[in-house]
Amino acid sequence: MQADYYYVTQQREQLDCHLLHRQGCPKMPVKDKLVFIGSLYAPLQAMTIARVRFGQQVKACYFCCQTHKG
Numbered sequence: 001m002q003a004d005y006y007y008v009t010q011q012r013e014q015l016d017c018h019l020l021h022r023q024g025c026p027k028m029p030v031k032d033k034l035v036f037i038g039s040l041y042a043p044l045q046a047m048t049i050a051r052v053r054f055g056q057q058v059k060a061c062y063f064c065c066q067t068h069k070g
């Protein structure tokens with residue numbers, strides 16, 4: 001398995017939530033607006049860590065962190 005880098009937005013966005021992104025996502029903001037979560041193997045793993053750090057107001061980005069991708 002290959003790990004990906006995951007980031008969470010520092011500011012809450014329009015949905016009043018932090019968004020979890022995977023590196024390479026076209027919707028990801030510039031890096032100075034992101035907090036690095038870690039180098040991880042699955043979006044769910046990244047989400048777990050993100051919620052420990054930011055609370056329950058973290059949502060997975062629709063474009064890069066869908067858990068059912070092939």
Ligand SMILES: [Zn+2]
Binds near residue numbers: 020025026062064065
């Ligand atoms: Zn994304």
